[in-house]
Amino acid sequence: MTSPMKISVIICTWNRATLLDRTLTQMRALRIPPALDWELLVVNNNCSDDTDGIISRHEAFLPLRRLFEPTLGKTYACNSALDSATGDLLVWTDDDVLVEPDWIAAYASAAERWPGNSYFGGPVIPWYESPPPAWVNENLDLLKGMLTLRDLAIEEGLFPENEMPFGANMALRREAFSNFRFNPALGPIGGSLVMCEETSLFLQLRKNGDRGVWVPQAKVRHFVPQTRMTREYLWTWARGYGRGITRIEIDSGAELSTVRFLRMHLSYWRSLAQYCRDRILPHGNWVASCYSSAFASGRIHEWSSERSRRKR
Numbered sequence: 001m002t003s004p005m006k007i008s009v010i011i012c013t014w015n016r017a018t019l020l021d022r023t024l025t026q027m028r029a030l031r032i033p034p035a036l037d038w039e040l041l042v043v044n045n046n047c048s049d050d051t052d053g054i055i056s057r058h059e060a061f062l063p064l065r066r067l068f069e070p071t072l073g074k075t076y077a078c079n080s081a082l083d084s085a086t087g088d089l090l091v092w093t094d095d096d097v098l099v100e101p102d103w104i105a106a107y108a109s110a111a112e113r114w115p116g117n118s119y120f121g122g123p124v125i126p127w128y129e130s131p132p133p134a135w136v137n138e139n140l141d142l143l144k145g146m147l148t149l150r151d152l153a154i155e156e157g158l159f160p161e162n163e164m165p166f167g168a169n170m171a172l173r174r175e176a177f178s179n180f181r182f183n184p185a186l187g188p189i190g191g192s193l194v195m196c197e198e199t200s201l202f203l204q205l206r207k208n209g210d211r212g213v214w215v216p217q218a219k220v221r222h223f224v225p226q227t228r229m230t231r232e233y234l235w236t237w238a239r240g241y242g243r244g245i246t247r248i249e250i251d252s253g254a255e256l257s258t259v260r261f262l263r264m265h266l267s268y269w270r271s272l273a274q275y276c277r278d279r280i281l282p283h284g285n286w287v288a289s290c291y292s293s294a295f296a297s298g299r300i301h302e303w304s305s306e307r308s309r310r311k312r
Contacts, residue, residue, distance in 0.1 A: 005108055007038040008087030012069075012077035013095035014045040014190070017054045019223060020095040024058040031101045036108055041085060043067045045077040073189040075182040075197050082177055091171040094148075096223035098127060106217035107171045110156065114213045117158075118176040119205060121165020122218030124150035129225045136229050139287045145195075146237040147229075148222045152214055159212045164202040169220045180204050183251070186244050193236055196244030203248065234287070235294040242298025250306050261303060268296035 009027075013020050020042070032038060040062050044051050046069065055066045069080040082090075089111050093099060103122075110120055126132075126149050136143060144150065150166045152159075159165075180201060187197035202212070227233060271293040278284030 004035045004037050005089060005111070006087045007036060007089045007091055007104060007108060008081075008085035009038060009040045009091045009093065009104065010043070010078070010081045010085060011041070011093055011095055012043040012045055012074055012081065013047065013051055014072070014074075014077075015047050015049045015051070016095045017047070017050040020051060021054045021057070023093075023095055023097055023099075024054065024062065024064075026098045028058075028061050029101050030099065030104055033105050033108065036104065038063060038104060039086060040064045041067055041081050043069050043077040043081050045069050045074065046072050073184060074187040075184045078182040078187075078197070079184070082181060085174075088174055089171055090174060090177075092167060092169075093220060094168045094222070097124075097168050098221040098223075100219045103218050103220060106215055106219075110213055110215040110218070111171070111173070113156075117213045118173045118210050119165065119202065119212040120171040120215050120218070121150070121159070121212060122169045122215045122220070123152075124148055124166050124169050125219060125221045127221040127223045129223065132224075132229050135287050139285075142288060142291060143234070145241065146234060147224050152216075154214060154216070156215055156217070157213065159214050163214075164199065165212060167198040168222050169218065170198065171215075171218075176205060176210075179208070183247075185247055185251070188240075193240030194243045194247070195237070195241045196248055199244070200248050200251075231286075231290065234290055238291045238294035239298035239301075242295035243302050244298075246299045246302035250302065256303050256307070261307070264296065264300055264303065268293060268300055271296055 011020070011023065027040065042055050042064060044055070044066060052066065055064065058064055065084070067080055067084055069077040089107065091104060091107055106122065107120055126147060140149065148166055148168050150169065152163060182197050183200050186194060186200055188194070271289055275286060275289035275293045278286035278289045
């Protein structure tokens with residue numbers, strides 16, 4: 001007789017107690033198939049708000065375990081969860097997400113249908129705090145990473161070649177972490193944004209020969225606050241994304257010649273000049289040029305730091 005699948009749901013949180021309360025309240029409505037055994041791990045990443053009080057409030061209604069990671073940084077919290085999780089399938093979401101009632105069941109079913117694949121991902125639908133401004137609606141494809149929006153609009157099957165899950169809604173078999181963990185050099189640390197902690201993991205898995213599965217039935221809604229729909233946040237996020245991508249390149253052994261470095265600077269100044277023009281022109285797409293110049297700024301920052309390190 002086959003033993004029931006064990007699932008660990010993991011949430012890493014830092015100072016978002018009010019949103020976490022909504023997330024955990026929604027999880028009470030999950031429909032868990034009888035054959036499944038599950039646990040919910042909430043990692044307190046050295047919070048200074050009422051996170052522990054919120055966790056305690058939900059312990060009577062959910063199979064919840066509170067973990068504490070004193071080192072600030074999302075990847076430290078994620079790796080702490082890896083050390084404590086007991087599930088065969090580790091399902092990840094965030095502290096600002098509302099899951100659908102059949103979310104866990106959808107992942108469990110897909111894991112059984114695709115036994116040769118180690119990771120899975122599903123749709124992340126926006127849950128806006130207020131109606132987005134026109135420039136957001138007009139550039140959703142470009143801004144999907146910044147807003148954490150994910151909907152491939154395809155049937156269940158292997159992820160397209162250049163696509164991968166988002167951290168707000170992903171699942172990985174425990175075996176996927178036999179040789180890999182989350183890179184502490186990536187991911188947000190407090191209010192500092194250096195992105196790509198999940199991207200780095202999935203790139204390693206792909207290099208190892210694996211491909212993931214898109215599970216359209218495993219839906220969640222992700223909170224998008226007003227503060228994330230501003231020009232300032234776009235610049236901060238795109239710069240952090242550029243920094244994260246560059247750190248992955250450096251870790252993989254990429255080299256940077258002086259000529260290429262100069263070209264990178266030239267590209268940055270060109271895109272920045274275009275951004276300044278687009279902000280003045282009545283029909284200029286300042287969103288694309290802002291994104292490009294901020295991304296380039298992040299890349300230059302990381303390569304400059306790396307070049308200085310190598311000279312020491």
